[in-house]
Amino acid sequence: MSALRTLPISSRKADERFARVMRLLAPVAVMAASTAIWSLIVRLNNIPPYVLPGPEAVFTTLIDDRQILFGSLLVTLRTTLEGFFAAAAGGIVLALLFNQSKWLEVSLFPYAVILQVTPVIAIAPLLLIYLPQQTAVIVCAWIVGFFPVLSNTTLGLNSVDRNLAGLFQLYGASKLQTLRYLKLPAALPFILGGLRIAGGLSLIGAVVAEIAAGSAGAGSGLAYRIAESGYRLNIPRMFAALLLLSVAGIVIYGLLALASHLILRRWHESALGKEN
Amino acid sequence: MADPASVPDISANQAGPAVSLRGVTKVYDSGVAALGPLDLDVRRGEFVSLLGPSGCGKSTALRLIAGLNAPTTGAVTVSRRGGETAPGHSIGFVFQEPTLMPWASVRDNVRLPLKLGRMPTVEADARIASALAQVGLADFADAFPRELSGGMKMRVSLARALVTDPDILLMDEPFAALDEITRFRLNNDLLTLWRDLRKTIIFVTHSVFESVYLSQRVIVMTARPGRIAAEFRIDATEPRGEEFRTSAEYAGYCRSVSHALTPQHREQPVR
Numbered sequence: 001m002s003a004l005r006t007l008p009i010s011s012r013k014a015d016e017r018f019a020r021v022m023r024l025l026a027p028v029a030v031m032a033a034s035t036a037i038w039s040l041i042v043r044l045n046n047i048p049p050y051v052l053p054g055p056e057a058v059f060t061t062l063i064d065d066r067q068i069l070f071g072s073l074l075v076t077l078r079t080t081l082e083g084f085f086a087a088a089a090g091g092i093v094l095a096l097l098f099n100q101s102k103w104l105e106v107s108l109f110p111y112a113v114i115l116q117v118t119p120v121i122a123i124a125p126l127l128l129i130y131l132p133q134q135t136a137v138i139v140c141a142w143i144v145g146f147f148p149v150l151s152n153t154t155l156g157l158n159s160v161d162r163n164l165a166g167l168f169q170l171y172g173a174s175k176l177q178t179l180r181y182l183k184l185p186a187a188l189p190f191i192l193g194g195l196r197i198a199g200g201l202s203l204i205g206a207v208v209a210e211i212a213a214g215s216a217g218a219g220s221g222l223a224y225r226i227a228e229s230g231y232r233l234n235i236p237r238m239f240a241a242l243l244l245l246s247v248a249g250i251v252i253y254g255l256l257a258l259a260s261h262l263i264l265r266r267w268h269e270s271a272l273g274k275e276n
Numbered sequence: 277m278a279d280p281a282s283v284p285d286i287s288a289n290q291a292g293p294a295v296s297l298r299g300v301t302k303v304y305d306s307g308v309a310a311l312g313p314l315d316l317d318v319r320r321g322e323f324v325s326l327l328g329p330s331g332c333g334k335s336t337a338l339r340l341i342a343g344l345n346a347p348t349t350g351a352v353t354v355s356r357r358g359g360e361t362a363p364g365h366s367i368g369f370v371f372q373e374p375t376l377m378p379w380a381s382v383r384d385n386v387r388l389p390l391k392l393g394r395m396p397t398v399e400a401d402a403r404i405a406s407a408l409a410q411v412g413l414a415d416f417a418d419a420f421p422r423e424l425s426g427g428m429k430m431r432v433s434l435a436r437a438l439v440t441d442p443d444i445l446l447m448d449e450p451f452a453a454l455d456e457i458t459r460f461r462l463n464n465d466l467l468t469l470w471r472d473l474r475k476t477i478i479f480v481t482h483s484v485f486e487s488v489y490l491s492q493r494v495i496v497m498t499a500r501p502g503r504i505a506a507e508f509r510i511d512a513t514e515p516r517g518e519e520f521r522t523s524a525e526y527a528g529y530c531r532s533v534s535h536a537l538t539p540q541h542r543e544q545p546v547r
Contacts, residue, residue, distance in 0.1 A: 161375060163371045163373060163375040164375050164377065166339075166342075166344045166369075166371075167369065167371075167375060167388070168392065169344060170342055170343070170344060170367065170369055171388070171389045171392040171393065171440075172392065172393075173392045177392055181377075181388070181391070181392070182377070185377065185379045185380075186377075186379075188379070266379075266420055267378045267379045267420050267421075267422060268378070268379075
């Protein structure tokens with residue numbers, strides 16, 4: 001390996017480019033290989049589609065049932081988004097209140113933890129009894145999503161540089177000025193990290209609630225489609241719906257990561273390239 | 277020197293000291309006695325250094341003067357500027373770290389004290405430009421702190437302290453983390469600024485050489501709780517420059533101050 005150390009710059013650059021391409025290519029290759037093996041196993045063993053559909057069957061179902069599936073996708077995405085925005089707003093506002101009043105934090109934080117540690121799948125049926133179905137589903141998405149936003153924002157608001165806080169005090173900054181010009185910007189990277197987690201969790205919350213609601217006999221989201229297809233032994237459609245859910249989760253995460261990068265790229269360590 | 281009568285442009289209560297500490301002590305909540313009792317007068321336009329070992333309470337003294345902490349006993353008096361109508365703040369503070377907001381450009385970092393004082397943008401812009409020019413950073417207004425070197429960040433911090441045109445500049449080991457070459461350059465620039473702007477400067481440092489080079493008066497403090505151990509007047513020919521740094525006179529002052537700093541090693545203190 002000693003030859004590595006004496007590589008000329010151009011060749012090192014080529015190495016880096018190779019590494020970057022490989023980072024994209026390797027996961028794609030794994031997916032292609034596993035899909036091929038999957039297809040091969042199904043075909044060689046003549047497995048019927050109601051036991052295990054091949055990837056081709058899943059793909060054709062995705063095309064054939066697109067009207068139902070994409071309609072359901074939109075329903076689930078809407079629920080997720082509503083839950084996510086409620087979680088973001090709720091988490092940030094609650095953290096700001098906690099930051100202003102120690103007593104409020106002491107009194108309410110344990111309940112935030114209780115909401116977080118109680119499995120949402122156990123809360124969902126109860127919520128469905130007392131709330132209209134659509135509201136109950138959004139509340140579930142909110143319950144799982146708000147805690148990471150709350151705890152991260154709290155952490156961020158408390159991580160303000162002590163000397164900068166002293167500077168604000170020296171220049172007679174009001175509480176609102178300190179919040180707006182110091183605490184919120186300082187907490188921003190933490191808040192964005194919380195939002196990134198909350199995005200994925202909101203989708204999970206929405207799906208859990210939809211499944212709970214679906215078994216009660218209503219609903220039209222993707223999770224409901226999965227439950228319904230399960231009862232009807234329409235296994236290819238289950239796979240197709242699952243595929244759409246995964247893609248939705250990836251897109252949500254990617255969008256939030258991109259937003260975070262764009263917002264922080266000029267100043268925060270997490271968004272800086274290695275060469276800086 | 278600094279005879280009040282020779283400074284005609286400050287009209288009101290110019291006779292009194294700029295900063296006055298009387299019997300000031302500070303005991304922290306943990307029970308640690310950090311400071312005092314301390315009596316100290318700093319004249320208007322004077323450059324005073326507080327010199328002492330780490331943890332001797334010199335930073336505490338600075339924070340008390342700035343009003344960031346309250347003394348346990350005693351009184352801290354900082355005279356407000358007289359006759360001026362400008363909303364400027366009478367104290368500027370420079371920390372050991374640059375303490376810049378990483379999310380804001382150099383311009384917006386320097387703007388902070390004015391923004392908190394709700395100064396109109398047009399007037400603020402002019403002041404920011406002049407403060408940045410004073411520290412030699414006029415071309416870097418749009419840069420972000422992470423794009424600057426350690427010395428440049430410190431200059432931004434200095435510009436931010438100067439932008440309100442304060443009477444008193446409090447500096448808490450501002451150049452301690454910089455390399456020697458950068459520190460020497462900033463020392464010279466600070467002396468030039470002090471000569472031009474005639475601010476009162478209280479400078480905390482643990483460097484004998486820096487304190488003698490910069491100040492008119494060096495106050496040597498004891499270990500915790502910090503008291504005044506000795507006081508030296510540095511009557512060097514102004515303006516000071518690199519010749520002073522290499523002169524025998526400078527070396528002599530440094531020797532006396534060093535001896536005062538370590539009295540436990542001496543039977544007979546120099547003063």
